Amino acid sequence: MFVVESNQVPEPDSRMTIGGPVLVTGSCVGGYRANGLGHGVWATVTVADGDSTDEVTDKAVALLDAGFDKVCLQLNSSRSLAAAASIAQAYPQRIALRLWNGDSTSLSKLASVSPFAGQLHAVILAVDSLSAPGVAALVAECPKSTRLVLDIGGSAVDYSDIATVSKTGASLLLRDSVLGYTADSPTATIEPGRAFAACLNTDRPDGLFATVIVDEQRTALGVAYSSVESIAESFRTATGVYQSRSRGGLWVKGLTSGATQRVFRIDADCDKDALQFVVNQQDPGFCHLNTRTCFGPDSGITALEATLRSRRANAPAGSYTARLFNDTNLLHAKIIEEASELCEATDKDEIAWEAADLIYFALVKAVANGVSLADIEGHLEKRAKKVTRRAGDAKPGALEKIAAAAASKTGQDKVVSATTTAAPAAQPAVIEKQEIKLRIHSHSSLSEDEKSALLQRPILDLKEISSRVTPIVQAVRERGDDALVELTAKFDNVKLTSTVLKAPFPQHLIDEVKPAVKAAIDVAFANIAAFHKAQVSDSTLSVETMPGVVCSRFSRPIDRVGLYVPGGTAILPSTTLMLGVPAMVAGCKEIVVASPPRKDGTPVPEVVYVADKIGAGTIVLAGGAQAVAAMAYGTKSVPKVDKIVGPGNQYVTAAKMALQNDTQAMIAIDMPAGPSELLVIADNDSNPAYVVSDLLSQAEHGVDSQVILVAIAPTSEFLAAIQHELATQGEALPRRDIVRVSISKSYILTVESRDAALEFSNKYAPEHLILHIEQPESTIPQIQNAGSIFVGPWSPESCGDYASGTNHTLPTYGYARMYSGVNTDTFLKHITSQTLTMEGLDLLGDTVTTLAEIEGLEAHRNAVAIRLKDIRAKKI
The missing domain is CATH 3.40.50.1980 (Nitrogenase molybdenum iron protein domain)
Incomplete structure (x- = not known):
């Protein structure tokens, strides 16, 4: 492909006007973003009089750090030569050489820069002629791993010149003054799209090029065909334009459906006979079946991003994702929680699982703030182009916190820092912990959607x-x-x-x-x-x-x-x-x-x-x-x-x-099941210590457990006592880290009456229901949905878990609406039998034959009719 020489960096968000790398001749380190349009931007290193070799090298490194793909040095001084050699050795294939004037007939001067062999990305060589034999001879002289770019100066060129050079494997340097559209510039004589097409080859009789359309993450959306005309139009408009084989003419993607494409980049394959369009595809997608791809449902992280964008625009009421978008504190807590769990994971599968969790919540954060995967990848690409690296050390205190956490798990008394020096006793490392405290909701102030959201369990994918x-x-x-x-x-x-x-x-x-x-x-x-x-x-x-x-x-x-x-x-x-x-x-x-x-x-x-x-x-x-x-x-x-x-x-x-x-x-199987759960109904006369001990007994089961306290007209003193007991009892538990996470997914719901509490409980259908209220037995007739009920302050759920006699394998996740817990009948099957006497069949037979006849099951009818005939014959 050709190379464009310009005196300014292309704007990342401008329409696509180039088909190859841009060689920037000016000094513009600060104006470039790595995720811009085009196929890479090269920067010319400006060497001033008096610059030392180190200063020239520093300028080149600064340009690479700024995000430029390559740097170009003109070998017009020994300082440039030494700097170029240093950069080529340190950063292979990130440097291009521009030979000085007078090297227009051969590449013999490359012998003087032999240290660059195998390290150069490109050589830009001034030439007088673009004759095919002459260009072929220059290509033969150039090292095979180095791209040869020919500069014919101010001489006029046309599309045939571009094609001639491209067929030899070399590239032609074009000035941006001649590259463009006549409507935009009076000096434009070469259209970028047609220049790009001139570099392509096809052996198809129709002259078309197979075209793969991919999104910014290179997920294949579908396949189309391109012509010289459609390529030119795509370059001109920066939109997806293809050649229609069935109807003839150009096909502008999304012109009627609205599923338009913005084209960011067009690449040719290694043989230059097939194309790849990198696009931003608008909903509902590329396929005529209104799916994002023509190859079935999307998957992986791109599908997750699409789902989150959809949820952001129109999240179902009560969905967990909607909660995350609307509750920043919850989202931040989940990101911290998942990052911690990923650090603690050791097994390969567990690490993959926790990493997936962290990616999910991080992407929610990104989508909530209008950040796309393309934005994230742009930053990754820019970092990859940097050649100077920061040390990457953790922030002060971070390693000590990790060491302290490890020490607490293994029972060590001393906290050792990253430098293996014991932390001073006067300044112990502090681990930030989430407080063991329940969120409080008032039933009377919630909307219907918010009430429905409270019935949702932690989401299982x-x-x-x-x-x-x-x-x-x-x-x-x-x-x-x-x-x-x-x-x-x-x-x-x-x-x-x-x-x-x-x-x-x-x-x-x-x-x-x-x-x-x-x-x-x-x-x-x-x-x-x-x-x-x-x-x-x-x-x-x-x-x-x-x-x-x-x-x-x-x-x-x-x-x-x-x-x-x-x-x-x-x-x-x-x-x-x-x-x-x-x-x-x-x-x-x-x-x-x-x-x-x-x-x-x-x-x-x-x-x-x-x-x-x-x-x-x-x-x-x-x-x-x-x-x-x-x-x-x-x-x-x-x-x-x-x-x-x-x-x-x-x-x-x-x-x-x-x-x-x-x-x-x-x-x-016995029943579907989810994480353990408990709902407690309590009034102001209940013992806060007992109530909290029951809540914690289920919260310690696992990080996905959920416990709910439905408090009937609670006083502020009662709620304060509950929170105090949670902090006191919770922090004393060996499994407090598990409790800390499960409590974050739990809550207190305040209601105005006992009837309201029972109504909510029946809707929630808890696995375990504990009644910390006066005369609890009187409420049992009103309870329709629960796995097992624990009646009164002296009936802790733990007794049912172990030894009272009832079964603790119970329906969870709301399945108590339609399932029973494990019981003796779980291990039994019931068989029915029927015995009819002759008189009984005589009485019932006409009913059966009538129904069988209506259903058109003649053999059914006949099995009874043949017997009725004999029975009734005996009566005559």
Whole structure:
């Protein structure tokens, strides 16, 4: 392509008027932005009389730091030569040489600058003629890694000259005075678009060029065709103009649909027979189907930016993204939180997950302030062009904070700075912490949209989660035990040769359980068993619906069940009890327990103890989607089950929900689930310490947990006491860092009456509902939606979690509107039967034949009619 010589830097936001690099001859360091139009800007280094070699070098470096792609030095002095050699060695391919006058016949002078071999981007050489043989000879002399640019001075050139030079592999230097449009400049004789097209080649009979259209992030939007005329028009208007093959003539993209394109850049491929248009595409997109691309839905970070822009303009009421746009403090807290979690992540998958979270919230911040991905990439490109670098050290105190956080996690008493010097005792490092405090909303002052927003749980990106679960499930289905071993090593950081224990389980593991813990488990076991046995009916329901027609219903246990017991941040033998006892009571023939191993590869002893008590035949030492998939499909060592029951994180839930729809797996599940949640209704007579202890008992489950206090006509003193207890009790907890995050997603809602509190609770449908009010039993008839209710100040949720007898595996995320918690019926199926006598069929038969006839099912009608004929023949 050609090179344009100009005495000014092109404006980044002006229309596109160039088709190649711009060589700027003036000194204009401060006026350039890296994300401007065109194909790069080169800057000429001005060498003044008296400049030393170092001063010339400093000027060149300053231009590169300013964002110029290349710097050009004219070799008219030894200082320029030395400076050019220094820059070429330090910054290869960032320098062009302009040979002085008199070197117009050959490149022999390059011999005197041999230190530049392989380091030069370009040589600009003055010539007298553009004859094809002469240009070809010069190209042959020029080093292959160096671009040859020919300068014919003030001589007139035309499009054939541009084509001749381009075909040899060289480039022609054009003055901007002759490059332009006659309507804009009386001296313009060469149109940029036609000059660009003159450099292209095509072997198509129609003379067109295949054209790929991409956005600023180089995501392919579609394919079109370009002609010399359409290229010229695109350059002239800086809009997407292509050649229509079906209708003939030019096709201006978006002229009728409004989906216009602004063209930022046009490139030719290496063979100069295909083009790439870099455009800013307006909604709804490039495709005639009103999608952004012709290659299916967009994905990745560009799709996220488009979604956020759409949400910014018209966010659904109550959506989490709308909250982020409207609540700057929440957004900033999330950015800080996710940055911290990314710093703490160690596993490859965890790092990717946390980085994705941080990118999401950072992009929300950008979109909220009108900053695009193109803006961000422009700054990255400008930084990449800088040749002088800052040290990159952290701000004062930052490294000490990180060290202090690490020390607090490992129990160290001293904080060590980045220089390994102990921090002075008088100036301990301080870690900034978010206060454990609940936001307060007044129900009476909220709009309907704001009230609806309060019913929303922390958003789970199920599409993204499912995309990560699917390959895990597929790996287990295809490779069985081998995949399970590999995935356990990857996600649980434990290398095992087998992930399965068969009953009888090793006695030494059971013996690890302390006697006091065994006693506690035994009491809980007895209570849970008593409550769940009472749910079983051994009798058969039998109803005579009409004389001679008896309908019955009876239960049978599900043969094979899988119990998922989470590991992660807490050891949960209580979940093994809550799942295993009702399965045992129901009479399931085969019970499989899946739970992640400890770091040494062994199972949690308390889980083994309970598994032994409930009669489990297999323990699978694995967690996550891989454990769920192993139980669903079965492997050589893991028995296939008919139903999978148990709580888990979003990956476990996504795997359960996907597998219940997989006909190859053929399983049922207990319920969909989300993070743990709790709603407390309290009045001014309640004990703030008790109320807060209940809130914190669920807030410590995980960072996605949500707890809500619905306060009935609270006094300011009551609310202050709640906040005080939160700070005091919360800061004293070992899991306070988890609490700090979950509390930030929680709130207090003040309401005017008990009825208003119960109405909100029914809409929210909490997993756990605690009634800290006077005469709480009287409100139970009004409660329609809740997983489990804890009545009065002496019924903490913790008792239900462990040992009162009710089950703690409950519907979350609002599913309490339509699901029950785990119970004995979870592990039973019900079968119906019917017995008809001859007289009964005679009474019912005409009803059946009439209905079957209406539905057009003749075989159904005949199965009854043939019998009725015999019955009624006997009556004659």
